[in-house]
Amino acid sequence: MTRTPRARRAITALAAAGTLVVGLAACGSGSTDAGSAGGSDKAKVTLILKDLQNPFFTALADGAKAEAAKDGVELTVVAAKKDGDEQGQIDEIESAVLKGQNGILILPSGPAVNKAMNDARAQGVTVIALDTPPDPIDTADITFATDNFEAGKLIGEWSKAFMASKPATIAMLDQFSDRTIQTDLNRDQGFLEGMGIDLADKTKKGDEAKTGTYGDGGTYTIACQEPTTGAEDGGRTAMENCLTKNKNINLVYTINEPSAAGAYKALQAAGLQDKVTIVSIDGSCAGVENVSKGVIAATSQQYPVKMAELGVKAIADKVAGKALPAVTDGLNFYNTGTALITDKAEDGVKSITTADGSKICW
Incomplete structure (x- = not known):
C-alpha cells in the first residue's frame, strides 16, 4: 500500500448513482462554456465530486468553475448520489471517456473506483485526484490534496x-x-x-x-x-x-x-x-x-479551492503540451497546505x- 507523504507507519484503522450536472459546460442545449477559448482547442474536463451537500465539495466546485472560466476550459461538474457511492463515480468516469473528455478531476470514494481511473488513463485521459489520494497513489496522474x-x-x-x-x-x-x-x-x-x-x-x-x-x-x-x-x-x-x-x-x-x-x-x-x-x-x-x-x-x-484551481490548470496545460507540476518524495502528490x-x-x-x-x- 502506497502512503501519502508523512504517513509512514502502518496501523489498521477502522475502515474506514445518479448524476447531477451542475457545471459550466455539459453536452446538449443550455450548456455554458467557461472562458473565451474556442472550438476544438478548448480543454474538456469533468469534475467528479462525492456529493453536492458537503460544503467542502461545493467550495471545490466553485473554485474549479472560476479557474475554468479563466483558462478557457469546458468544465462539467457531476456527483454521485452520496459520499461513498463508488459505482456512481465509476459510471461518471466511463461517461466522461465516452464524451471524449481530455481530463477527469475526481475525489475518489474508495478503491473500487481504481479500475475505472486506470482504464480512463489507458485511453489517453488525464486523471487527477483532488483531496482524496487514491491507493495506490499512482492510480492518478497526480493528486492535489492536503497532507x-x-x-x-x-x-x-x-x-x-x-x-x-x-x-x-x-x-x-x-x-x-x-x-x-x-x-x-x-x-x-x-x-x-x-x-x-x-x-x-x-x-x-x-x-x-x-x-x-x-x-x-x-x-x-x-x-x-x-x-x-x-x-x-x-x-x-x-x-x-x-x-x-x-x-x-x-x-x-x-x-x-x-x-x-x-x-x-x-x-x-x-x-x-x-x-x-x-x-x-x-x-x-x-x-x-x-x-x-x-x-x-x-x-x-x-484549501479545496486551491486544489481545484491547480487541477483545472494542470489539465489545461497538459492539453497545451505542458508537463504536470513537479511533485515531491517520488510520489504523484502535490501538498496544498x-x-x-x-x-x-x-x-x-x-x-x-x-x-x-x-x-x-x-
Whole structure:
C-alpha cells in the first residue's frame, strides 16, 4: 500500500448513482462554456465530486468553475448520489471517456473506483485526484490534496498540549466502517501520532477499548471509533453511540467539521457540551465560526479551492503540451497546505486565530 507523504507507519484503522450536472459546460442545449477559448482547442474536463451537500465539495466546485472560466476550459461538474457511492463515480468516469473528455478531476470514494481511473488513463485521459489520494497513489496522474497526516498531526499535537497529561477518554469519529480510504487513514494516524500514542497496535477494528499512555505519561482510552459518512447527522448518531459505550469521553476527534457539528449536538442533548473538547479538520467558514464559538476547540484548515484551481490548470496545460507540476518524495502528490486554527494557542504548537482563519476560509 502506497502512503501519502508523512504517513509512514502502518496501523489498521477502522475502515474506514445518479448524476447531477451542475457545471459550466455539459453536452446538449443550455450548456455554458467557461472562458473565451474556442472550438476544438478548448480543454474538456469533468469534475467528479462525492456529493453536492458537503460544503467542502461545493467550495471545490466553485473554485474549479472560476479557474475554468479563466483558462478557457469546458468544465462539467457531476456527483454521485452520496459520499461513498463508488459505482456512481465509476459510471461518471466511463461517461466522461465516452464524451471524449481530455481530463477527469475526481475525489475518489474508495478503491473500487481504481479500475475505472486506470482504464480512463489507458485511453489517453488525464486523471487527477483532488483531496482524496487514491491507493495506490499512482492510480492518478497526480493528486492535489492536503497532507492529511500533517493535518491530523496538528490537531493531535494541540490536543496533547491541551490535555496536559490529564486522563484522555477519546472518541474517534471517522468517515466509513466498510472501507478504508487514504484520507481517513492518514488523518487518524496523524492525530494519534500527534497525541503521542503508539501507532503499532492502536485503533484496531472492534469495540474493545484501547488504552495506554500518551505524551509525557498521561493515560488514554480510545472509547469508540464510529462512522459518520462525513455528515452532521452521521456525526450526531456516532457521538450518541459513543456515549452509550462510555459516558466519560472528554476528547472527540472528528474526520471533518460537519461531523463535529453533529457530535456537538449530541453532547448538548446529553448536557455534556462543556465537559468535552472537540477537534476536527476542514477550515470552512462555518467551521472557523464554530471554533470562535467554542463548538470546536481547534481545526486544521485545508484549501479545496486551491486544489481545484491547480487541477483545472494542470489539465489545461497538459492539453497545451505542458508537463504536470513537479511533485515531491517520488510520489504523484502535490501538498496544498494546512494550518491549525484555534483561539486557545498552546506552547510549541504553531497555530493561527479564528480572526486570521476567517480571512482564508472557504
